[in-house]
Amino acid sequence: MDELIGLILLAVYITAIVGLAAIVTYAVIKIFPTKRTSSKPDKPDKPETPSGDGSGQGRLFRRAKRGAA
Numbered sequence: 001m002d003e004l005i006g007l008i009l010l011a012v013y014i015t016a017i018v019g020l021a022a023i024v025t026y027a028v029i030k031i032f033p034t035k036r037t038s039s040k041p042d043k044p045d046k047p048e049t050p051s052g053d054g055s056g057q058g059r060l061f062r063r064a065k066r067g068a069a
Helices: 003-031
Strands: none
Touching: none
16 A cells, blocks of 8 residues: 555656646746747748759758858
């Protein structure tokens, strides 16, 4: 019986910790919201067409600017 009560208390403890973390996260998001700027449109004016050379594919790294080493 002691083991069952211990397991139930452990489950309550874990639930309480996760709930507290959720409440703190929600409070921080409400107190300090992020400022969204609409600097770039949601949809591009001209969709990229695949040219076969991989340039239309998603890039993992940005291209280096000209003059950069």
